[in-house]
Amino acid sequence: MNLKKRLILANASTVVIPMLITVFIALAVFYVFGKLLGHDISFENYQKLSEIKFELINSQTSILQHTPEVIEEENFQRHLQEQLAGINGELVMIKDERVIYTSSNFSKIEVAKFLAAGNKKGRSEPVVIGDVTYTVELIDLKLQGSILLLAPVHQSATNLTRFLVLITVSFILTFMFTNIVVSYQFSRRIIKPLNNLQSAASEISRGNLNHPIVEEGDQEIQALCRDLELMRIKLKDSVHTQLKYEDNRKMLISSISHDLKTPVTSIKGYVEGILDGIANTPDKTERYLKTISLKAHQVDQMIDDLLLYAKLDLNQIPYDFEKTDIQEYLLLCLQESEPELELSHIKISFHNELSQKQYVLIDQGKMKRVIMNILDNSRKYMCKDNGQIIIFLRDTSASLIIELRDNGSGISEGDLPYIFDRFFRSDAARSKGSGLGLAIAKQIIEAHKGRVWAVSHGEEGTSIMISLSKS
Numbered sequence: 001m002n003l004k005k006r007l008i009l010a011n012a013s014t015v016v017i018p019m020l021i022t023v024f025i026a027l028a029v030f031y032v033f034g035k036l037l038g039h040d041i042s043f044e045n046y047q048k049l050s051e052i053k054f055e056l057i058n059s060q061t062s063i064l065q066h067t068p069e070v071i072e073e074e075n076f077q078r079h080l081q082e083q084l085a086g087i088n089g090e091l092v093m094i095k096d097e098r099v100i101y102t103s104s105n106f107s108k109i110e111v112a113k114f115l116a117a118g119n120k121k122g123r124s125e126p127v128v129i130g131d132v133t134y135t136v137e138l139i140d141l142k143l144q145g146s147i148l149l150l151a152p153v154h155q156s157a158t159n160l161t162r163f164l165v166l167i168t169v170s171f172i173l174t175f176m177f178t179n180i181v182v183s184y185q186f187s188r189r190i191i192k193p194l195n196n197l198q199s200a201a202s203e204i205s206r207g208n209l210n211h212p213i214v215e216e217g218d219q220e221i222q223a224l225c226r227d228l229e230l231m232r233i234k235l236k237d238s239v240h241t242q243l244k245y246e247d248n249r250k251m252l253i254s255s256i257s258h259d260l261k262t263p264v265t266s267i268k269g270y271v272e273g274i275l276d277g278i279a280n281t282p283d284k285t286e287r288y289l290k291t292i293s294l295k296a297h298q299v300d301q302m303i304d305d306l307l308l309y310a311k312l313d314l315n316q317i318p319y320d321f322e323k324t325d326i327q328e329y330l331l332l333c334l335q336e337s338e339p340e341l342e343l344s345h346i347k348i349s350f351h352n353e354l355s356q357k358q359y360v361l362i363d364q365g366k367m368k369r370v371i372m373n374i375l376d377n378s379r380k381y382m383c384k385d386n387g388q389i390i391i392f393l394r395d396t397s398a399s400l401i402i403e404l405r406d407n408g409s410g411i412s413e414g415d416l417p418y419i420f421d422r423f424f425r426s427d428a429a430r431s432k433g434s435g436l437g438l439a440i441a442k443q444i445i446e447a448h449k450g451r452v453w454a455v456s457h458g459e460e461g462t463s464i465m466i467s468l469s470k471s
Contacts, residue, residue, distance in 0.1 A: 006218055010186045017182075018174040025170045029163055077101050080147075088152050090134070095145030114138075114148045193217035197225065200232075209236040260302060263295035270295075305436040309443065319363040319447060323471050326360050326400055327352055330391060333371045344379050346387035353394040359471040360400060366444045371404075373437040374464050378406040399450075399467045407461040416456050438464075 072095070081091050081103050092111060093101040099111060106114070110129050117127045118138025126133045132152050139147040193216045203211035213229040215222045270288045279285040311317045334350055341348050378389055384407060392403040411419060420442040445452045445466060455463040 006186065006189065010182050013182050014175065014179045017178045018171055021174040021178075022167055022171040026163075026167055029166060072100060084149065084151070090150040090152075092148035092150065093145065094148070100145070111148075114150065115146075118148060189217055190221065193221045193225065197228065200228070204232060204235070209239060260299060263298045266295045267292050305440065309436045309440050317366075319366065321361045321363055321448075323359050324362050324364060326358050326402075326468075327354065327393060329362075329364065329367075330371070330393060330402070333368055334391060336368075337372060337375050341375065341379060341387075341389065344382065344387065345385060346379060346382055346389060348375075348389045348391070350391045351393070353392065358395055358400055360468045361471050362448055362468070363444075367448070370441040370444050370466070373441045374404050377437050378404070378408060378462075382406065382408045384408065395470070399469055402466040402468070403463050404466075405457075405461060405463040410458055410460065411454065411456050411462050413456065416454055419454055420452065 072093075077091070077093065084091055084103075090106075091101065091103040092099060092106060092114060094111070094115075099106075099108075102111075106129070110127075113127050113129075114134070114136050115138070117125055117136040126135055127150075128134075134150040134152055137149040137151075139149065141147065196214065196216065200211055200213045209232060211232075213225050213232060215225045215229070217225070270292050273279055274285060274288055279288045308317075331350060334348060338348055375389065379387075387407065389404065389406045392401075392405065394401050394403075420438050442452050445468075448468060450466060450468045452464065452466050455465060457463065
């Protein structure tokens with residue numbers, strides 16, 4: 001339920017519920033007075049009571065228009081009695097605490113009851129004399145005395161007045177109680193979720209990103225909880241990624257420091273050998289200088305790999321895609337890498353399983369870097385005298401598959417999921433490169449909207465699989 005609908009229902013409830021309870025009380029009172037006690041409650045009797053009071057007010061006005069002394073005149077007394085006769089009213093005049101005129105034979109006790117009822121502040125209580133109930137209106141004439149105007153009323157009229165007071169009080173009390181209950185329930189549906197949100201926000205501010213934010217409350221609050229939960233998850237992922245990058249940075253520094261230190265140490269050693277005269281023949285000096293050149297090339301290659309990966313990671317290298325015959329392209333790459341592989345006693349071959357020519361959109365220079373990195377990686381880890389690398393080319397309905405398979409020592413199942421991660425290298429290969437070759441290959445292939453993965457054949461070698469979309 002949304003807040004708007006709940007607010008409408010809450011406001012309606014504060015009025016409808018008290019009205020229903022009041023109606024129920026009214027029906028119960030009608031039943032008790034009418035069926036059990038035999039009292040009559042009707043609007044006609046209440047209307048009659050109002051007419052009687054109106055006549056009494058007119059009588060008071062008539063008296064106040066005359067001088068107080070006229071109350072002892074017989075003509076005024078007769079006139080006032082005639083005015084009250086229309087409602088069967090009675091008249092009692094009192095002066096100096098004695099009755100000087102009465103229209104009926106009321107005893108002193110009855111007159112005292114009338115005086116007591118008339119002296120009450122506000123609304124006077126009816127006085128019952130015999131079978132007749134009188135409404136009393138007292139006119140105080142100060143030193144001249146007082147006049148009691150008595151109007152007979154039916155008991156049902158008095159019951160109706162009490163009934164209306166009861167109904168009014170019942171409605172007010174039930175309205176207040178309902179308002180309190182509905183307000184409490186309405187606020188709880190808002191305050192409880194907000195308190196939970198505050199608790200979750202406090203946990204997040206203390207760095208606890210594992211504290212979930214539960215969706216609860218009305219629709220608007222649930223939407224807020226959902227958005228905050230997504231924010232928490234993204235923040236957690238961001239922190240996790242940042243920590244991962246930090247670990248990678250530390251790994252990079254450690255790995256590059258280790259790998260640079262090895263060739264630099266060799267360079268320093270051979271330079272010192274030349275300076276100290278150890279290379280005392282031209283052939284030995286030439287051999288030392290060639291070794292120094294080779295080690296310097298290794299350092300330069302490591303730095304190039306690092307810079308290239310950084311640029312790829314930041315998408316700072318443009319791609320020049322062109323439609324390429326994949327078979328001819330792979331044959332050119334194979335021919336270029338074959339001499340270097342033969343020096344390492346590795347035989348390379350190509351198997352084309354395509355039924356017809358196929359074309360792909362690639363950046364030839366960067367895709368060549370991918371092939372060379374994979375081949376170079378196979379060459380580094382080749383531990384057999386009769387090394388072999390086979391390139392398979394096949395297709396599916398939507399893509400071309402390039403498989404580069406070697407018969408090297410293979411990759412352990414534990415390392416297989418991570419070989420394309422940045423800076424990842426197994427412990428056995430720490431000194432054989434920068435650890436960025438396959439990570440660079442993955443970046444380039446993904447920029448071609450392709451996919452790369454590895455398949456281990458145990459001790460029989462490893463296959464690196466490349467999937468590219470057909471042109």
